Amino acid sequence: xxxxxxxxxxxxxxxxxxxxxxxxxxxxxxxxxxxxxxxxxxxxxxxxxxxxxxxxxxxxxxxxxxxxxxxxxxxxxxxxxxxxxxxxxxxxxxxxxxxxxxxxxxxxxxxxxxxxxxxxxxxxxxxxxxxxxxxxxxxxxxxxxxxxxxxxxxxxxxxxxxxxxxxxxxxxxxxxxxxxxxxxxxxxxxxxxxxxxxxxxxxxxxxxxxxxxxxxxxxxxxxxxxxxxxxxxxxxxxxxxxxxxxxxxxxxxxxxxxxxxxxxxxxxxxxxxxxxxxxxxxxxxxx
Amino acid sequence: xxxxxxxxxxxxxxxxxxxxxxxxxxxxxxxxxxxxxxxxxxxxxxxxxxxxxxxxxxxxxxxxxxxxxxxxxxxxxxxxxxxxxxxxxxxxxxxxxxxxxxxxxxxxxxxxxxxxxxxxxxxxxxxxxxxxxxxxxxxxxxxxxxxxxxxxxxxxxxxxxxxxxxxxxxxxxxxxxxxxxxxxxxxxxxxxxxxxxxxxxxxxxxxxxxxxxxxxxxxxxxxxxxxxxxxxxxxxxxxxxxxxxxxxxxxxxxxxxxxxxxxxxxxxxxxxxxxxxxxxx
Numbered sequence: 001x002x003x004x005x006x007x008x009x010x011x012x013x014x015x016x017x018x019x020x021x022x023x024x025x026x027x028x029x030x031x032x033x034x035x036x037x038x039x040x041x042x043x044x045x046x047x048x049x050x051x052x053x054x055x056x057x058x059x060x061x062x063x064x065x066x067x068x069x070x071x072x073x074x075x076x077x078x079x080x081x082x083x084x085x086x087x088x089x090x091x092x093x094x095x096x097x098x099x100x101x102x103x104x105x106x107x108x109x110x111x112x113x114x115x116x117x118x119x120x121x122x123x124x125x126x127x128x129x130x131x132x133x134x135x136x137x138x139x140x141x142x143x144x145x146x147x148x149x150x151x152x153x154x155x156x157x158x159x160x161x162x163x164x165x166x167x168x169x170x171x172x173x174x175x176x177x178x179x180x181x182x183x184x185x186x187x188x189x190x191x192x193x194x195x196x197x198x199x200x201x202x203x204x205x206x207x208x209x210x211x212x213x214x215x216x217x218x219x220x221x222x223x224x225x226x227x228x229x230x231x232x233x234x235x236x237x238x239x240x241x242x243x244x245x246x247x248x249x250x251x252x253x254x255x256x257x258x259x260x261x262x263x264x265x266x267x268x269x270x271x272x273x274x275x276x277x278x279x280x281x282x283x284x285x286x287x
Numbered sequence: 288x289x290x291x292x293x294x295x296x297x298x299x300x301x302x303x304x305x306x307x308x309x310x311x312x313x314x315x316x317x318x319x320x321x322x323x324x325x326x327x328x329x330x331x332x333x334x335x336x337x338x339x340x341x342x343x344x345x346x347x348x349x350x351x352x353x354x355x356x357x358x359x360x361x362x363x364x365x366x367x368x369x370x371x372x373x374x375x376x377x378x379x380x381x382x383x384x385x386x387x388x389x390x391x392x393x394x395x396x397x398x399x400x401x402x403x404x405x406x407x408x409x410x411x412x413x414x415x416x417x418x419x420x421x422x423x424x425x426x427x428x429x430x431x432x433x434x435x436x437x438x439x440x441x442x443x444x445x446x447x448x449x450x451x452x453x454x455x456x457x458x459x460x461x462x463x464x465x466x467x468x469x470x471x472x473x474x475x476x477x478x479x480x481x482x483x484x485x486x487x488x489x490x491x492x493x494x495x496x497x498x499x500x501x502x503x504x505x506x507x508x509x510x511x512x513x514x515x516x517x518x519x520x521x522x523x524x525x526x527x528x529x530x531x532x533x534x535x536x537x538x539x540x541x542x543x544x545x546x547x548x549x550x551x552x553x554x555x556x557x558x559x560x561x562x563x564x565x566x567x568x
Binding site for chain 2: 080081089092099103116118119124160164
Protein backbone atom coordinates (compact mmCIF):
# COMPACT_ATOMS: atom_id res chain seq x y z
CA UNK A 1 0.00 0.00 0.00
CA UNK A 2 2.73 2.49 0.99
CA UNK A 3 5.63 2.45 -1.42
CA UNK A 4 7.93 5.39 -1.15
CA UNK A 5 10.26 5.26 1.83
CA UNK A 6 10.41 8.60 3.69
CA UNK A 7 11.99 7.70 7.03
CA UNK A 8 14.60 5.08 7.68
CA UNK A 9 16.16 4.25 11.05
CA UNK A 10 19.27 2.11 10.55
CA UNK A 11 20.66 0.41 13.67
CA UNK A 12 20.04 3.67 15.51
CA UNK A 13 21.06 3.98 19.17
CA UNK A 14 21.30 7.15 21.21
CA UNK A 15 22.46 8.27 24.66
CA UNK A 16 21.98 11.78 26.10
CA UNK A 17 25.04 13.29 27.80
CA UNK A 18 23.30 12.65 31.13
CA UNK A 19 21.29 9.49 30.37
CA UNK A 20 22.50 6.39 28.62
CA UNK A 21 20.71 4.07 26.17
CA UNK A 22 17.59 6.12 25.56
CA UNK A 23 17.09 4.46 22.20
CA UNK A 24 18.64 1.09 21.45
CA UNK A 25 19.13 -0.45 18.03
CA UNK A 26 16.09 1.00 16.28
CA UNK A 27 15.45 -0.29 12.79
CA UNK A 28 12.35 0.73 10.90
CA UNK A 29 11.03 2.37 7.78
CA UNK A 30 8.10 4.72 7.36
CA UNK A 31 6.49 5.19 3.98
CA UNK A 32 4.95 8.19 2.26
CA UNK A 33 1.38 8.85 3.42
CA UNK A 34 1.70 6.49 6.37
CA UNK A 35 0.64 7.39 9.91
CA UNK A 36 2.93 5.83 12.50
CA UNK A 37 1.90 5.92 16.15
CA UNK A 38 4.46 5.66 18.93
CA UNK A 39 3.34 4.34 22.28
CA UNK A 40 5.14 3.33 25.42
CA UNK A 41 5.36 4.14 29.12
CA UNK A 42 7.10 7.27 30.43
CA UNK A 43 10.82 7.13 29.70
CA UNK A 44 10.36 4.70 26.81
CA UNK A 45 12.11 7.08 24.39
CA UNK A 46 9.07 8.37 22.47
CA UNK A 47 10.07 12.05 22.58
CA UNK A 48 13.69 11.23 21.82
CA UNK A 49 12.53 9.21 18.81
CA UNK A 50 10.57 12.26 17.60
CA UNK A 51 13.48 14.62 18.17
CA UNK A 52 15.84 12.37 16.26
CA UNK A 53 13.69 12.87 13.17
CA UNK A 54 14.51 16.55 12.72
CA UNK A 55 18.08 16.40 13.99
CA UNK A 56 17.47 17.94 17.43
CA UNK A 57 18.99 14.66 18.54
CA UNK A 58 21.96 14.92 18.45
CA UNK A 59 22.59 18.47 17.11
CA UNK A 60 20.83 20.31 19.93
CA UNK A 61 21.20 17.86 22.79
CA UNK A 62 24.63 16.40 22.09
CA UNK A 63 25.22 12.87 23.36
CA UNK A 64 26.44 9.79 21.53
CA UNK A 65 24.86 8.16 18.54
CA UNK A 66 25.18 4.95 16.57
CA UNK A 67 23.62 4.20 13.22
CA UNK A 68 21.72 6.61 11.00
CA UNK A 69 18.37 8.30 10.57
CA UNK A 70 17.52 9.19 6.98
CA UNK A 71 14.54 11.50 6.43
CA UNK A 72 13.43 12.41 2.91
CA UNK A 73 16.84 11.40 1.64
CA UNK A 74 18.72 13.53 4.19
CA UNK A 75 20.92 11.99 6.84
CA UNK A 76 20.07 13.84 10.06
CA UNK A 77 23.70 13.62 11.19
CA UNK A 78 24.90 15.48 8.13
CA UNK A 79 22.31 18.27 8.07
CA UNK A 80 21.43 21.00 10.55
CA UNK A 81 18.05 21.28 12.24
CA UNK A 82 17.32 24.38 10.14
CA UNK A 83 18.06 22.47 6.91
CA UNK A 84 15.91 19.57 8.06
CA UNK A 85 13.05 21.93 8.96
CA UNK A 86 12.01 21.99 5.30
CA UNK A 87 11.59 18.21 5.42
CA UNK A 88 10.37 17.57 8.96
CA UNK A 89 7.95 19.68 10.98
CA UNK A 90 7.63 18.97 14.68
CA UNK A 91 4.87 19.93 17.11
CA UNK A 92 5.55 19.67 20.84
CA UNK A 93 3.40 19.25 23.95
CA UNK A 94 3.26 22.77 25.39
CA UNK A 95 1.19 25.00 23.12
CA UNK A 96 2.53 28.32 24.36
CA UNK A 97 6.21 27.47 24.51
CA UNK A 98 6.40 26.61 20.85
CA UNK A 99 5.16 29.99 19.71
CA UNK A 100 8.03 31.97 18.26
CA UNK A 101 7.37 34.85 20.64
CA UNK A 102 8.45 37.11 17.79
CA UNK A 103 5.17 37.37 15.89
CA UNK A 104 2.44 39.75 16.92
CA UNK A 105 -0.46 38.13 15.14
CA UNK A 106 -1.65 34.66 14.26
CA UNK A 107 -0.92 35.18 10.57
CA UNK A 108 2.61 36.41 11.28
CA UNK A 109 3.15 33.33 13.45
CA UNK A 110 1.98 31.01 10.68
CA UNK A 111 4.33 32.71 8.23
CA UNK A 112 7.27 32.89 10.65
CA UNK A 113 8.96 29.64 9.61
CA UNK A 114 8.57 30.48 5.94
CA UNK A 115 10.10 33.92 6.53
CA UNK A 116 13.04 32.35 8.34
CA UNK A 117 13.57 30.01 5.40
CA UNK A 118 13.56 32.92 2.96
CA UNK A 119 10.41 32.05 0.98
CA UNK A 120 9.01 34.75 -1.31
CA UNK A 121 6.38 37.08 0.18
CA UNK A 122 3.66 36.06 -2.30
CA UNK A 123 4.18 32.39 -1.51
CA UNK A 124 4.16 33.11 2.23
CA UNK A 125 0.85 34.98 1.90
CA UNK A 126 -0.65 32.11 -0.11
CA UNK A 127 0.52 29.40 2.33
CA UNK A 128 -0.56 31.40 5.39
CA UNK A 129 -4.05 31.88 3.95
CA UNK A 130 -4.32 28.18 3.14
CA UNK A 131 -3.14 27.06 6.60
CA UNK A 132 -5.39 29.51 8.43
CA UNK A 133 -8.45 28.31 6.52
CA UNK A 134 -7.58 24.64 6.85
CA UNK A 135 -7.04 24.67 10.60
CA UNK A 136 -10.04 26.76 11.60
CA UNK A 137 -8.10 29.88 12.49
CA UNK A 138 -10.11 32.17 10.25
CA UNK A 139 -11.28 35.23 12.15
CA UNK A 140 -8.29 34.95 14.51
CA UNK A 141 -5.67 36.17 12.01
CA UNK A 142 -5.10 39.53 13.67
CA UNK A 143 -5.21 38.24 17.25
CA UNK A 144 -2.07 37.82 19.33
CA UNK A 145 -1.03 34.13 19.48
CA UNK A 146 -0.79 34.50 23.24
CA UNK A 147 -4.47 35.41 23.52
CA UNK A 148 -5.63 32.08 22.06
CA UNK A 149 -6.85 29.11 24.09
CA UNK A 150 -4.57 26.09 24.51
CA UNK A 151 -6.41 24.14 21.79
CA UNK A 152 -6.28 27.09 19.40
CA UNK A 153 -2.58 27.61 20.13
CA UNK A 154 -1.86 23.98 19.38
CA UNK A 155 -3.84 24.21 16.14
CA UNK A 156 -1.80 27.29 15.34
CA UNK A 157 1.41 25.34 16.00
CA UNK A 158 0.23 22.63 13.61
CA UNK A 159 -0.83 25.25 11.02
CA UNK A 160 2.61 26.85 11.29
CA UNK A 161 4.30 23.58 10.53
CA UNK A 162 1.78 22.71 7.82
CA UNK A 163 2.49 26.03 6.05
CA UNK A 164 6.11 24.92 5.64
CA UNK A 165 4.83 21.83 3.74
CA UNK A 166 7.30 19.39 5.27
CA UNK A 167 7.42 15.84 3.95
CA UNK A 168 6.96 14.47 7.46
CA UNK A 169 4.96 15.88 10.36
CA UNK A 170 6.01 14.77 13.82
CA UNK A 171 3.56 15.29 16.68
CA UNK A 172 5.00 14.69 20.14
CA UNK A 173 1.99 14.21 22.43
CA UNK A 174 0.28 17.26 20.94
CA UNK A 175 -2.80 17.03 23.15
CA UNK A 176 -1.14 15.99 26.42
CA UNK A 177 -1.59 19.31 28.20
CA UNK A 178 -4.98 20.28 26.81
CA UNK A 179 -8.49 20.14 28.23
CA UNK A 180 -11.08 17.86 26.56
CA UNK A 181 -12.21 20.59 24.14
CA UNK A 182 -8.60 21.37 23.26
CA UNK A 183 -7.90 17.67 22.71
CA UNK A 184 -10.93 17.38 20.44
CA UNK A 185 -9.77 20.40 18.41
CA UNK A 186 -6.27 19.01 18.00
CA UNK A 187 -7.33 15.50 17.05
CA UNK A 188 -9.81 16.91 14.50
CA UNK A 189 -6.91 18.86 13.02
CA UNK A 190 -4.75 15.75 12.86
CA UNK A 191 -7.57 13.92 11.06
CA UNK A 192 -7.55 16.76 8.49
CA UNK A 193 -3.83 16.22 7.98
CA UNK A 194 -4.30 12.49 7.54
CA UNK A 195 -7.06 13.12 5.01
CA UNK A 196 -4.54 15.26 3.09
CA UNK A 197 -2.27 12.22 2.77
CA UNK A 198 0.51 13.62 4.98
CA UNK A 199 3.16 11.35 6.40
CA UNK A 200 2.75 11.59 10.16
CA UNK A 201 4.60 10.28 13.18
CA UNK A 202 2.60 10.76 16.36
CA UNK A 203 3.67 9.93 19.90
CA UNK A 204 0.59 9.79 22.08
CA UNK A 205 -0.72 8.51 25.40
CA UNK A 206 -4.36 8.69 24.26
CA UNK A 207 -4.52 5.12 23.07
CA UNK A 208 -8.17 5.32 21.97
CA UNK A 209 -7.22 8.12 19.57
CA UNK A 210 -4.16 6.23 18.34
CA UNK A 211 -6.50 3.39 17.36
CA UNK A 212 -8.42 5.74 15.08
CA UNK A 213 -5.51 7.69 13.65
CA UNK A 214 -2.65 5.35 12.83
CA UNK A 215 -1.78 2.71 10.25
CA UNK A 216 1.05 1.17 12.25
CA UNK A 217 2.29 1.40 15.82
CA UNK A 218 5.79 1.38 17.22
CA UNK A 219 5.66 0.17 20.80
CA UNK A 220 8.74 1.25 22.76
CA UNK A 221 9.88 0.30 26.23
CA UNK A 222 13.16 1.38 27.83
CA UNK A 223 14.42 2.51 24.44
CA UNK A 224 13.83 -0.83 22.71
CA UNK A 225 11.25 -1.87 20.14
CA UNK A 226 8.73 -4.19 21.79
CA UNK A 227 6.40 -4.33 18.78
CA UNK A 228 6.23 -2.76 15.34
CA UNK A 229 3.18 -3.83 13.45
CA UNK A 230 -0.16 -2.66 12.13
CA UNK A 231 -2.32 -0.83 14.66
CA UNK A 232 -4.75 -3.69 15.26
CA UNK A 233 -2.05 -6.26 15.95
CA UNK A 234 -0.15 -4.07 18.41
CA UNK A 235 -3.27 -2.97 20.29
CA UNK A 236 -4.44 -6.58 20.49
CA UNK A 237 -1.32 -7.56 22.45
CA UNK A 238 -3.19 -6.90 25.67
CA UNK A 239 -0.85 -8.60 28.12
CA UNK A 240 2.25 -6.93 26.65
CA UNK A 241 0.58 -3.53 26.86
CA UNK A 242 -0.64 -4.12 30.40
CA UNK A 243 2.79 -5.30 31.46
CA UNK A 244 4.25 -1.98 30.28
CA UNK A 245 1.55 -0.02 32.14
CA UNK A 246 -0.38 0.96 29.02
CA UNK A 247 -4.14 0.63 28.97
CA UNK A 248 -5.38 -0.80 25.67
CA UNK A 249 -8.57 0.65 24.12
CA UNK A 250 -11.54 -0.13 26.39
CA UNK A 251 -13.38 -2.16 23.73
CA UNK A 252 -10.27 -4.22 23.01
CA UNK A 253 -9.71 -4.97 26.68
CA UNK A 254 -13.37 -5.80 27.19
CA UNK A 255 -13.24 -8.30 24.35
CA UNK A 256 -10.06 -9.83 25.75
CA UNK A 257 -11.64 -10.21 29.19
CA UNK A 258 -14.86 -11.63 27.76
CA UNK A 259 -12.88 -14.11 25.68
CA UNK A 260 -11.14 -15.30 28.82
CA UNK A 261 -14.32 -15.37 30.92
CA UNK A 262 -16.66 -16.96 28.38
CA UNK A 263 -14.17 -19.02 26.47
CA UNK A 264 -15.37 -17.56 23.16
CA UNK A 265 -12.69 -17.19 20.53
CA UNK A 266 -12.86 -14.02 18.41
CA UNK A 267 -11.11 -13.83 15.05
CA UNK A 268 -9.82 -10.41 15.87
CA UNK A 269 -10.20 -7.87 18.64
CA UNK A 270 -12.06 -4.66 17.92
CA UNK A 271 -9.96 -1.53 18.47
CA UNK A 272 -12.66 1.03 17.68
CA UNK A 273 -16.13 1.52 19.12
CA UNK A 274 -17.81 0.95 15.75
CA UNK A 275 -16.01 -2.39 15.37
CA UNK A 276 -17.06 -3.42 18.88
CA UNK A 277 -20.70 -2.53 18.21
CA UNK A 278 -20.61 -4.64 15.04
CA UNK A 279 -18.93 -7.59 16.78
CA UNK A 280 -21.22 -7.60 19.83
CA UNK A 281 -24.32 -7.19 17.68
CA UNK A 282 -23.37 -10.36 15.86
CA UNK A 283 -22.59 -12.17 19.12
CA UNK A 284 -25.92 -11.10 20.65
CA UNK A 285 -27.82 -12.16 17.49
CA UNK A 286 -26.28 -15.63 17.71
CA UNK A 287 -27.24 -15.92 21.38
CA UNK B 288 5.26 41.27 41.68
CA UNK B 289 3.35 44.51 41.72
CA UNK B 290 0.83 45.07 38.98
CA UNK B 291 2.80 48.09 37.73
CA UNK B 292 6.00 46.06 37.50
CA UNK B 293 4.18 43.24 35.81
CA UNK B 294 2.54 45.45 33.22
CA UNK B 295 5.89 47.10 32.48
CA UNK B 296 7.68 43.84 31.98
CA UNK B 297 4.99 41.97 30.13
CA UNK B 298 5.13 41.23 26.46
CA UNK B 299 4.68 44.69 25.36
CA UNK B 300 4.71 45.87 21.77
CA UNK B 301 1.79 48.23 21.27
CA UNK B 302 0.32 47.88 17.80
CA UNK B 303 -0.68 51.25 16.40
CA UNK B 304 -0.42 53.04 13.07
CA UNK B 305 1.53 56.12 14.12
CA UNK B 306 4.50 57.97 12.65
CA UNK B 307 6.73 56.50 15.36
CA UNK B 308 5.56 52.97 14.54
CA UNK B 309 6.17 53.62 10.85
CA UNK B 310 9.71 54.83 11.42
CA UNK B 311 12.47 52.36 10.60
CA UNK B 312 13.78 50.41 13.65
CA UNK B 313 17.29 51.68 12.81
CA UNK B 314 16.14 55.29 13.14
CA UNK B 315 14.55 54.62 16.52
CA UNK B 316 17.59 52.71 17.75
CA UNK B 317 19.87 55.52 16.58
CA UNK B 318 17.66 58.00 18.48
CA UNK B 319 17.94 55.85 21.63
CA UNK B 320 21.76 55.79 21.39
CA UNK B 321 22.00 59.46 20.45
CA UNK B 322 19.84 60.83 23.23
CA UNK B 323 21.33 58.49 25.86
CA UNK B 324 24.85 59.61 24.96
CA UNK B 325 23.89 63.30 25.16
CA UNK B 326 22.15 62.70 28.49
CA UNK B 327 25.48 61.37 29.81
CA UNK B 328 27.64 64.03 28.16
CA UNK B 329 25.72 66.82 29.90
CA UNK B 330 25.67 66.75 33.67
CA UNK B 331 22.66 68.98 33.84
CA UNK B 332 19.22 68.26 35.21
CA UNK B 333 17.51 70.99 33.22
CA UNK B 334 18.84 69.73 29.88
CA UNK B 335 18.15 66.11 30.86
CA UNK B 336 14.59 67.09 31.78
CA UNK B 337 14.25 68.70 28.33
CA UNK B 338 15.45 65.42 26.78
CA UNK B 339 12.88 63.52 28.80
CA UNK B 340 10.12 65.93 27.77
CA UNK B 341 11.19 65.43 24.13
CA UNK B 342 10.82 61.67 24.53
CA UNK B 343 7.42 62.14 26.18
CA UNK B 344 6.28 64.23 23.19
CA UNK B 345 7.38 61.41 20.86
CA UNK B 346 5.55 58.96 23.14
CA UNK B 347 2.37 61.02 22.71
CA UNK B 348 2.81 60.89 18.92
CA UNK B 349 3.43 57.13 19.19
CA UNK B 350 0.39 56.71 21.48
CA UNK B 351 2.44 54.99 24.16
CA UNK B 352 2.33 57.83 26.69
CA UNK B 353 0.79 55.71 29.45
CA UNK B 354 3.60 53.13 29.35
CA UNK B 355 6.31 55.76 29.22
CA UNK B 356 4.81 57.72 32.12
CA UNK B 357 4.46 54.48 34.04
CA UNK B 358 8.15 53.75 33.64
CA UNK B 359 9.02 57.31 34.67
CA UNK B 360 6.77 56.90 37.71
CA UNK B 361 8.34 53.55 38.65
CA UNK B 362 11.99 54.27 37.85
CA UNK B 363 12.69 58.01 37.96
CA UNK B 364 10.44 59.40 40.68
CA UNK B 365 11.22 56.90 43.49
CA UNK B 366 14.97 57.32 42.91
CA UNK B 367 14.58 61.08 43.03
CA UNK B 368 12.45 60.89 46.16
CA UNK B 369 15.15 58.75 47.78
CA UNK B 370 18.27 60.29 46.22
CA UNK B 371 17.60 64.01 46.50
CA UNK B 372 17.15 64.24 50.31
CA UNK B 373 19.96 61.77 51.08
CA UNK B 374 22.52 63.17 48.63
CA UNK B 375 21.65 66.79 49.41
CA UNK B 376 22.83 66.08 52.94
CA UNK B 377 25.42 63.31 52.61
CA UNK B 378 27.00 63.65 49.14
CA UNK B 379 30.83 63.62 49.67
CA UNK B 380 31.45 66.58 47.33
CA UNK B 381 28.79 68.84 48.88
CA UNK B 382 30.10 72.39 49.23
CA UNK B 383 27.40 74.91 48.20
CA UNK B 384 24.90 75.33 51.00
CA UNK B 385 21.35 76.02 49.83
CA UNK B 386 19.46 76.12 53.12
CA UNK B 387 19.13 74.46 56.52
CA UNK B 388 16.14 72.70 58.00
CA UNK B 389 15.61 72.17 61.68
CA UNK B 390 14.51 68.65 62.59
CA UNK B 391 14.17 67.70 66.28
CA UNK B 392 16.43 70.57 67.21
CA UNK B 393 19.10 69.51 64.67
CA UNK B 394 20.10 71.92 61.91
CA UNK B 395 20.29 69.76 58.77
CA UNK B 396 22.21 71.45 55.90
CA UNK B 397 21.09 70.89 52.30
CA UNK B 398 23.74 71.30 49.60
CA UNK B 399 23.42 72.06 45.92
CA UNK B 400 25.89 69.41 44.57
CA UNK B 401 24.07 66.47 46.17
CA UNK B 402 20.73 67.94 45.16
CA UNK B 403 21.91 68.15 41.52
CA UNK B 404 23.27 64.58 41.62
CA UNK B 405 20.04 63.29 43.11
CA UNK B 406 18.07 64.89 40.30
CA UNK B 407 20.39 64.29 37.35
CA UNK B 408 21.14 60.59 37.70
CA UNK B 409 17.52 59.35 37.87
CA UNK B 410 16.74 61.65 34.93
CA UNK B 411 19.65 60.26 32.90
CA UNK B 412 18.51 56.70 33.62
CA UNK B 413 14.96 57.79 32.78
CA UNK B 414 16.09 59.16 29.39
CA UNK B 415 17.89 55.89 28.57
CA UNK B 416 15.00 53.67 29.62
CA UNK B 417 12.20 55.72 28.06
CA UNK B 418 14.05 56.13 24.74
CA UNK B 419 14.76 52.38 24.76
CA UNK B 420 11.06 51.75 25.48
CA UNK B 421 10.09 54.11 22.65
CA UNK B 422 12.14 51.89 20.34
CA UNK B 423 11.03 48.58 21.89
CA UNK B 424 7.30 49.30 22.26
CA UNK B 425 6.85 50.60 18.72
CA UNK B 426 8.95 48.04 16.84
CA UNK B 427 7.56 44.75 15.63
CA UNK B 428 9.91 42.03 16.99
CA UNK B 429 9.69 39.86 13.86
CA UNK B 430 10.60 42.91 11.82
CA UNK B 431 13.49 43.62 14.11
CA UNK B 432 14.83 40.08 13.86
CA UNK B 433 14.57 40.25 10.06
CA UNK B 434 16.43 43.57 10.17
CA UNK B 435 19.20 42.09 12.33
CA UNK B 436 19.60 39.32 9.78
CA UNK B 437 19.59 41.94 7.00
CA UNK B 438 22.37 43.79 8.80
CA UNK B 439 24.31 40.49 8.72
CA UNK B 440 24.87 40.50 12.46
CA UNK B 441 26.29 37.26 13.90
CA UNK B 442 23.67 34.56 14.30
CA UNK B 443 24.55 34.02 17.97
CA UNK B 444 23.90 37.68 18.71
CA UNK B 445 20.50 37.58 17.00
CA UNK B 446 19.62 34.40 18.86
CA UNK B 447 20.63 35.98 22.18
CA UNK B 448 18.57 39.06 21.33
CA UNK B 449 15.51 36.95 20.47
CA UNK B 450 15.91 34.94 23.69
CA UNK B 451 16.24 38.12 25.74
CA UNK B 452 13.02 39.57 24.32
CA UNK B 453 11.27 36.35 25.28
CA UNK B 454 12.87 35.79 28.66
CA UNK B 455 11.29 38.70 30.54
CA UNK B 456 7.63 37.84 29.79
CA UNK B 457 8.43 34.19 30.52
CA UNK B 458 10.00 35.07 33.85
CA UNK B 459 7.03 37.24 34.81
CA UNK B 460 4.50 34.51 33.96
CA UNK B 461 6.53 31.83 35.67
CA UNK B 462 7.18 33.87 38.82
CA UNK B 463 3.43 34.40 39.19
CA UNK B 464 2.68 30.70 38.80
CA UNK B 465 5.39 29.53 41.21
CA UNK B 466 4.50 32.19 43.79
CA UNK B 467 0.83 31.17 43.72
CA UNK B 468 1.79 27.48 43.95
CA UNK B 469 3.95 28.20 46.99
CA UNK B 470 1.26 30.34 48.60
CA UNK B 471 -1.25 27.53 48.19
CA UNK B 472 1.24 25.17 49.83
CA UNK B 473 1.37 27.36 52.91
CA UNK B 474 4.11 29.91 52.17
CA UNK B 475 3.54 32.71 54.67
CA UNK B 476 3.75 36.33 53.54
CA UNK B 477 2.98 38.01 56.89
CA UNK B 478 6.56 37.54 58.11
CA UNK B 479 9.64 39.62 58.88
CA UNK B 480 12.24 40.83 56.42
CA UNK B 481 14.68 37.91 56.90
CA UNK B 482 11.94 35.37 56.27
CA UNK B 483 10.82 37.36 53.24
CA UNK B 484 14.34 37.23 51.81
CA UNK B 485 14.32 33.48 52.43
CA UNK B 486 10.93 33.25 50.68
CA UNK B 487 12.46 35.09 47.73
CA UNK B 488 15.35 32.61 47.55
CA UNK B 489 12.85 29.76 47.61
CA UNK B 490 11.18 31.37 44.61
CA UNK B 491 14.40 32.05 42.70
CA UNK B 492 15.59 28.43 42.33
CA UNK B 493 12.44 26.94 40.71
CA UNK B 494 11.93 30.15 38.74
CA UNK B 495 15.41 29.98 37.24
CA UNK B 496 15.19 26.28 36.45
CA UNK B 497 11.73 26.35 34.92
CA UNK B 498 12.45 29.52 32.92
CA UNK B 499 15.64 28.01 31.52
CA UNK B 500 13.69 24.92 30.50
CA UNK B 501 11.04 27.04 28.81
CA UNK B 502 13.59 29.15 27.00
CA UNK B 503 15.26 25.96 25.81
CA UNK B 504 11.95 24.57 24.52
CA UNK B 505 11.28 27.83 22.70
CA UNK B 506 14.80 27.82 21.26
CA UNK B 507 14.09 24.32 19.95
CA UNK B 508 10.79 25.53 18.48
CA UNK B 509 12.53 28.44 16.74
CA UNK B 510 15.30 26.22 15.44
CA UNK B 511 12.75 23.69 14.18
CA UNK B 512 11.29 26.48 12.06
CA UNK B 513 14.54 27.29 10.33
CA UNK B 514 15.67 30.19 12.52
CA UNK B 515 19.34 29.57 11.81
CA UNK B 516 18.89 28.53 8.16
CA UNK B 517 21.71 30.14 6.17
CA UNK B 518 19.40 32.02 3.79
CA UNK B 519 18.29 35.62 3.38
CA UNK B 520 15.25 35.96 5.64
CA UNK B 521 12.05 37.33 4.21
CA UNK B 522 10.77 40.28 6.14
CA UNK B 523 6.97 40.45 6.13
CA UNK B 524 7.24 44.25 6.04
CA UNK B 525 9.05 46.76 3.96
CA UNK B 526 12.33 47.58 5.70
CA UNK B 527 13.64 50.79 4.15
CA UNK B 528 14.05 54.38 5.20
CA UNK B 529 10.93 56.45 4.59
CA UNK B 530 10.22 60.20 4.67
CA UNK B 531 9.55 60.07 8.40
CA UNK B 532 13.06 58.65 8.92
CA UNK B 533 14.65 61.48 6.95
CA UNK B 534 12.65 64.01 8.99
CA UNK B 535 13.99 62.31 12.12
CA UNK B 536 17.58 62.42 10.83
CA UNK B 537 17.28 66.14 10.03
CA UNK B 538 15.86 66.77 13.51
CA UNK B 539 18.70 64.81 15.10
CA UNK B 540 21.29 66.68 13.03
CA UNK B 541 19.86 70.11 14.00
CA UNK B 542 19.62 69.11 17.67
CA UNK B 543 23.22 67.84 17.55
CA UNK B 544 24.44 71.19 16.22
CA UNK B 545 22.59 73.03 18.98
CA UNK B 546 24.00 70.68 21.63
CA UNK B 547 27.56 71.03 20.31
CA UNK B 548 27.12 74.81 20.47
CA UNK B 549 25.81 74.66 24.06
CA UNK B 550 28.65 72.33 25.06
CA UNK B 551 31.38 74.48 23.54
CA UNK B 552 29.97 77.73 24.96
CA UNK B 553 28.73 76.61 28.40
CA UNK B 554 30.52 73.30 29.00
CA UNK B 555 29.14 69.96 30.14
CA UNK B 556 27.00 71.55 32.85
CA UNK B 557 25.22 74.70 31.69
CA UNK B 558 23.21 74.59 34.90
CA UNK B 559 26.32 75.84 36.71
CA UNK B 560 25.40 79.26 35.33
CA UNK B 561 21.95 78.91 36.78
CA UNK B 562 23.59 77.90 40.06
CA UNK B 563 25.40 81.23 40.12
CA UNK B 564 22.06 83.01 39.79
CA UNK B 565 20.61 80.79 42.51
CA UNK B 566 23.45 81.39 44.95
CA UNK B 567 23.62 85.09 44.25
CA UNK B 568 19.88 85.26 44.82
